[in-house]
Amino acid sequence: MTLQRYQCKKCHHIFQSRIPFTNGEASHTKKFQAYILDLLRLGLTISAVARHLRINWHVVKDIHKAHLHKHYRNPNLKGLRYIGIDEFAVHKGQIYETIVVDHETGRIVYVGNGRSKETLAKFWRRVKRLKVKIEVVSSDLSAAFISSVGQNAPHTIHVYDKLHIVQLVAQAMDKTRRSVYKQTTDME
Template sequence: MSSNVWLRAGGIGRTVAEQVYVHPIDPVVVVSVRPDRRWERRPRCGICCQGAPLYDRGRRRRWRSLDHGVLKVFLEAELPRVSCPVHGVVIAAVPWARHDAGHTRAFDEVVAWFALAAPKSVISTLLRINWHTVGAILARVMPDRDAEDGDRLDGIRRIGIDEVSFKKGQRYLTIVVDHDSGRLLFVTEGRSKDSVRRFFDALGPQRSRQVTHVSADGAAWIAPVLAERCPNAAVCLDPFHVVKWATDALDQVRRQVWNDARAAGMREHARALKDSRYALWKNPGDLTRRQQAKLSIIQATNKPLYRAYLLKEQLRAVFTPGGPERIGLLDAWLAWASRSRLAPFVELARTIRPRRAEIANTLAYGLSNGRIESMNQKIRLIIRRAYGFRSTPALIAITRLCLAGYARPLPGRAGLWRSGRV
């Protein structure tokens, strides 16, 4: 087989194949290669790819390439070292592989393409590589994706910020999503003010001031950074989390009245309150007949608990379609909750009152964290599909690859797809 065919089959350019042979011991194909003359004329640093004087001839090494049938294929070449004025003595760059990699660029791209939909176990079995090698390859591919696509944060105006748990032991990722395009803009490890600051550091001071809307869940570690970095943005408080606060307050009242009934020896009354959680939690239109009956019993026998239920429902009604005029309903709710004599709701009113402006923004602009919660579910699916990640950089790389618009066609087939031959 000609050397040109081997190079085309492996997706390798600017390279000359000198010899192709089957290894006498291992059942693998070895292709002895060297860079073409144009590349050899100017040795380059493997890290920054800038021209650098030759230091020594180095040693021969191999790179795993795309398989030929059932046979593994390796490229083999002498890898000299250069003396870079910035990075010192480092391995010279080669056209067929990334710096300090054991696989060719084409092999890395195939792994990245499979990672969009296949579990790591399937990729490692199909391509005959180690489980952890998949994550290392993805972390290697993403810097090139960033360089190819340029500045992906330009023109950002409306964003959403949230966190997602990825491992036991309070391990979180902070994510930022573009409301207009639906793309994942930024992901970093941690759940703190520093995590949010990293995004605005990447965005830059000028573009941070151009952000017009931010949706968040009311976390204490988000608001101070928003006030510091983009003070002119309208912060929108996510409705789901506000209603969840009311549901949690309702549950506190439910547990308290049930415990009070048991302590007072009112067994029949306590039994009537048993299994009432879902009847109180669910929306009225979703109740079963049994739950409707349970709610009727509560209305007739326990006024404080039913009052807590009505408070939860009125707060939920604030966020039903109707526009910014529904802020008056929120003011009425705050007044009612403050004098309800239900400690959890009195405390909730104290929590919500300083956030009235954020809720008003939510009602005016119709912005919520629904899109971000959807992104969180996709990230959890990626984690489950891979059976977890030991390396956080690998998790961040595959998350960005799948959700930030970095997808590429299967290497070597883009032209066929465009021409309609496949």
């Protein structure tokens, strides 16, 4: 298909005529995008779809990202009562993102860049603006999460991750054991 290209005489920007069955600047059709999304819904990974269609991984990733952004950018918070806050690593632990999940439905209700208190600020502003009554928050023992919940939802019940509590107890017991051992060996 031959496309008509134009160049602005003032800024020299080059652009082309719009094709109705494509999405903006995309070099593929809406049906092709739908096919890629169907393959992802079937459980194929982004890499598997790219290999299957013999296209660049970034093309599949960009289509998926645009779809998620369009359909899930502002999820409905109505009836949200029990949430879980956690972080996950992106790029092998160098970059982190924070996720908030509705414990009743399993829906992801927020994803933010980073794992600081500021990362959750946008989520809490939206909760306050929509007058959402959160009753219980679960998280790990991250100081940022504890501070964020304490500052923005002080009347909620904050439940901590069992794994981290057990680790703290084990560390305290180990410290006590070493101290007692040192005292008994010093006495001899």
